[in-house]
Amino acid sequence: MIAAALTIPFTVGLGLLFLRKLVSGRAAAGLGAASMAVSLVLLALVWEGKDTISGEVDTEWIEPLGARLHLGATAISWPFLLMTAFIGLLCCVWLIAGDTAPALVGLVLIISASSLGVFASLDFLLFFVFFELALIPMWFVISWWGDPHDSAGRTRAATRFLLFTVTGSALLLVGIVLVARDSGSLQFTEIDGGPLVAAVLIVLGFAVKTPLVPLHTWLPDAHSKAPTVGSVLLAAVFLKLGTYGLIISSGLLSASFADVAPYVAGAGVVGIIWSALACYAQDDLKRLIAYSSIGHMGFVALAISTMSPIGIAAAVFGSVAHGLVTGLLFFLSGSLKDRFGTASMRAIGRGLYARTPWLAVAFVFAAVASLGLPGLAGFWGELLSLRAAYEVGVLDKPYAWTALGLAVLGVALTTAYFVRAIRLLAQGEPVAQEADRDLAVRESVVSVALVVSILVLGLAPGLIVGLYDSGSTVTYEGTYTAVTP
């Protein structure tokens, strides 16, 4: 079933690329949405419980290297899989519009399918192939369909994104070879530990993708120049490839990962504070959201670096919540950019409550979810991260608690800049503009779907946290059991 969940969107995506002249944009997006919906349903049905590997597929691939086509959903990857398929589906729904290029839908499907492949892989080389597969399509998405007012800038942003990521993934490849040499296997189920060099290289590779400060410089440009669906996929799915990678490598490498964990925590906390400060300086809404992503990923990195069960729960929850919340934020800022031709908050003007009420309400909802209002999804990710830091995990107590203090400060700063954004856009004296239009049907559908899912996760966090009850032995050997104290 997992194989079908990957191949269906992948095949449809390839088909749309080659037959792009034969279909209209609307039909292509509809077809894409249908295939992602099928994929989502299949992935939901595949679940067999948190103590096993669900829907495991394991066949021969490259025998001399010990690489196998090994797929399956674990307690860690399943939430990521569902979130990715869901976001992919919403991206296709978003594209159901007259002026959509069928090729763009094809690329979105290929990117989603490759990301699903990353989360579903239980073989390190296969993981890596999927990890790389999504990159070039994303380059085209940013460079060809990005910001229509800045064609040189979007290509520059796309190339910088690609080169940063590829540098990271090349180091990752070396790390994988090192791990495979030490363990004699590429299977997640069999890898146990690796040398310190491997941990450094692998963490560096994923840190570029996550991104952790100071390897984040590709992110603001790429997110702000990408088209709406590109920004959504980058924020909701691509960054998760990094955090997911960190989560599983923390389990696979346990001992040597613990040696680099303090640096991960440090980079995460610096990211939280630094990105919050950077957000104050932003006028471009998409850049603001992009910087806020760095902060959220900082919380996730902090959680992972504790290597404790609650840290894993926090990291998975934080990643999924960030995918939904930031996805919604990018969809809505895309709506604004479509209407006003720019994402500059000054140019869009104040008083959206009066001018485009539903759009404004959805935006404010997403913003307060992002700043961590209790009862919404964003809250639990941050709270669990702080709790993980409080419980210290593998970190030193003074270090972890310093990080905790700084992260709490970051929560306050985050609140402040989102409130600023809400004040600049939603509130104030309305100055009507010609382009004021409220949400169209497709935009409403996407927004409602995301709002509902954010509420559900916010009100019932047990849906994800329950997967990591303390004492349970989840997933394959190594990932999670190894870090259970």
Add this chain to the structure above:
Amino acid sequence: MNIPVDWSVVGPAVIVALGALVALLVDAFYSRRTWLGSGLPASIALVWAGIELFRLHDDIVPFTFALSLVILVGTLVVVVASNVMNFENAMPPGEYHFLLLAAAGGALMMVAARDLVTLIVALELLSLPSIALVGLRQGDQRAIKSAWTFFLASVVSTAITLMGVSLLYGVAGTLTYDGLNAGLSSTDLPDGVVAVAVILTIIGLLFKLGAVPFHVWIPDTYTGAPVMVAGFLSSVSKAASLGAVYTLLVVALPAAFDTWTTILAVVAAVTMTVGNLGALRQTNAISMLAWSSIAQAGFLIAPVAVVTRFGPKAAVQYLAVYVLANLVAFAALAVVLRLRGSTDYSELKGLARTDPPTGVPLVMAALTLAGFPPAVIGLVTKYVVIRPVIEAGETWLAVVMAVNVMLGLAYYLKFVVVLVDRPAIDDPYRSPSPPVSIRISKAAVLIGTAGLVALSAWPDLLLAHLP
């Protein structure tokens, strides 16, 4: 003097040499002088040599067998794709095939050589026809200039190698590999002399591989030579030198391991970096491939520099994929050059859309060389080639390789983007009806691409069987 010749081992080389002679004779006595007239016997000779090679499979070292196979298949692709030059008055088909097969014979001898005189003779047998091939196009000043560059660089490096060989002879008193191995193992030899001798000897081979600092001739020669000759030099010639370097070092000079392993590791690192940096600036497909072939040479040397149980396998597997991808690229560019007169990026813009049978193979070849999915085989061979380096504990070299993968992607991607971009003109030029000979070349391109696609889907096809 009695020189023992093991005919069973040189069989394929002799058949190829015979083919060369037949091709020349057919051309001399067959008045129409078409490309097929001499190309056909050349192809038959190559296939026959291949059959002979398989017959001898059990007598030959697997490493040598695999390299010979790569050389034969590579030359065959070059011969078939060279049909694109049919009816080009400046290119004499008989001489072309004669020289090409003579060089291929030299390449086969080089990987089979087990003594230094054979190696030098084979090296010359590969080099001299190659030089003539580069300058073969009549009345082409550029080609003649390139041939001169090639000639001078070649002669100098061979001379240096000969100095090394004579020093080795002076030290060990023998020229056979086994004798050298025994002679150098005795302890009372001056280390310095042995080190100098070894370094001088491998210089000639590094030159052929195009390793830094002996790479300067490559861009000049490749861009001036007929495209398929450049393809031959970048694939078959490299395969031969790689085989010769490896055999020489491992069979004859293991005693001097400490000397050459460090040097080669540094050479590998510098070569891939310089090649990639050079390629970044190119805006012509052939110059880009020329510089990229320097970088790829670095990736080929890396597993050889560190002798581990995976080393020779890794080098050959990487080489096989590189040769196939490179030949597909050169053959497709040869077609483009014939039909459009230029391989500048401005001319190639949108080729994958306007002319998929040549554009899509170029995309696939570039992605394979870059080691990027969907060309999974490129990625897998990158993994394969990094593995022995890690195995030997040279993590720094592996990291340099990783950084170079990124550098490589930068320009391969630029090339891919040019190919799939929206075409500059709405109604691009199409050849009214391409002559049969060009269709044959295109067929070679498509078969090569099919090979790359098949290998990407089932990497086992290559990795489990070669060598």
